[in-house]
Amino acid sequence: APAQHQKLPRFATLVNRQTLNATYDFIIAGGGIAGLTVADRLTEDPNVRVLVVEAGPIDPGLEGILVPGSFAPYYYFWPNLVTVPQAGLNNRTIGTVAGQVLGGGSAINAMVYVRGDSVDYDAWGSMQGNSSWSWQSMLPYFLKSESFTAPNTAYAQEANITWNPAFRGTSGPLKYTYPPYYYPGAANWWDAAQSVGLPPVEDPLSGSKTGIFPIPSVMDAATMTRNYAKINHYDRVREARPNYHVISSTMVAKVLFDPRCKKATGVNILPTAGGSVSSVFVSKEVILAAGGLNTPKILQLSGIGPKKLLNKFGIRVVSNLPGVGQNLQDQPTLTVPYTFTSNISPNSGSFFTNATYNAEQRALYETSRKGAFTIISSLSTNIGALSLKQATPDWEAIIAAARANDAADSLPSDVDPTVLAGYRVQRETILQQFADENVSVGNLHWGTSDNALVYHLRPLSRGSVNIQSTDPLVNPAIDYRTGTDPVDFTVYTALFRKNRELFAAPSMQVLGPAEGAPFADAVTDADIHEVMRDKIDPSNAHQCCTAAMLPKRLGGVVSSEQKVYGVSGLRVADISFWPMQTGGSPTGTMYAVGERLADLIKAEHNLA
């Protein structure tokens, strides 16, 4: 190690601008799930010096972050994130969410831990034209990344919790379990779901999960507190790793290149609060892990992106990649309000409205780590993942109608031909998935209180993230373009109607539910579409796919080794590299792909 490095006290892995080394082997932009997973694994080799630059602060252990029942994610929302007017959603301008804190989304997410469907990872491989990505190749990394603590047998039986040990890792850094409590209404919902054709799933982490299941939750069973990337990939190892540096509240402005060979030589950084820019250099690689909205921004500011956009801002083109910032996808959310004539108490609402109940549950949590405080507030403990076939008998007609549409109609008229070619491949892949009964297209959830949530997992609409300034502290223009492909409303309507059917089943009807305005008056598909345009939230904070792993001729930005095309020494580790959304929630996949990428990098650089 260089002399400058040896001067640091052994445990001082948190650095500031004075104690920063001039050069590292690897610099990671963004300390979220992927960034910290990769940093942890690379620093297993004591000779490898890694710097993680994180835009957000370090959480001091706030209750709203650690205790599920006190869930308060807004402490660390990325400031001032807002969409441009959404053409498919009545031109609404909508606030949108991402994490800005060490740990990224894992510090503030709802702890829902559900992998994608096996076909998702297989499709990533087939769209690459090679078999390096598949469910089978991902499974060892899912298992390596996690430690599952099983609930006790009696409780598991009572709460319908089942799993297959073949799909559950037991010795990885990420800890997860199930809350040891459920609201009584959750049982009504469970029975109603079965009565409308949604069967219990043996293991939602098996790559096939269409049906209903209790939700695995990313918390440590010993403490029933959030287990997130700062805890499992930084705190866990930091005392033994003087080679693992983190600088917080600092933004990566752009990547620097050797103009002769286009190798990444370092990054420019500046305080997130504003201030002067300085440079840190790298001997091996820069790894982007800033999340689905910010990695494309860094790429564009660094001269990697659509030439037209870069020219507009006078940025010198290092690699003309029309796909950077395009192909934005999320999993839109619809909140359907309900009132009940006889809702069972307690429910997740009593938690907020009844101070005595809240205090009782708090005491129970303090003394025995049981009760409602082990559940993310306002959520319940089970969920449905529906195939299109389960959602509607009209599934074949929906696929046929979608095939009859020209893919080009779904994208802006000035779309780059390579991006359109990539979209055509994605669209056909999704339409094939629509016909597969093991592929989930939506989620239904009832928090047991005053609303139901309907999630659309595989939209066909595609958005964009484009810089609107050369100032690294200015947020990019975010355009989800939700609902610009008309098929999305059709699929979403099928999911919405299935939710209605579930609430009309006898075991929900005993609670006397009434759908609230403006949904209650929506009868025809056209009515429902109109309400949706007004009510859909385009994001569930699952923004992805803006630096897609696809061949260049399909608008790709990174290769199957996650290397950015046209330059060297630069990879994308975060959710931006996904080509398409999965049928799950991102967290599990992000930990696993972090593990996978670390192995790839270690092998390539002969690291221990």
Ligand SMILES: Cc1cc2nc3c(=O)[nH]c(=O)nc-3n(C[C@H](O)[C@H](O)[C@H](O)COP(=O)(O)OP(=O)(O)OC[C@H]3O[C@@H](n4cnc5c(N)ncnc54)[C@H](O)[C@@H]3O)c2cc1C
């Ligand atoms: C409120 C909320 C609820 C969610 N609920 C769930 C859930 O229940 N289950 C689930 O599976 N997923 C959930 N998600 C999504 C999930 O957390 C993310 O998809 C996941 O964290 C993405 O991982 P990542 O490594 O790609 O990026 P992130 O974890 O988002 O990390 C990116 C990091 O980069 C930092 N950064 C950004 N720009 C810069 C820059 N220029 N310089 C330096 N640092 C930068 C950010 O501050 C952030 O810490 C939720 C997300 C949010 C925000």
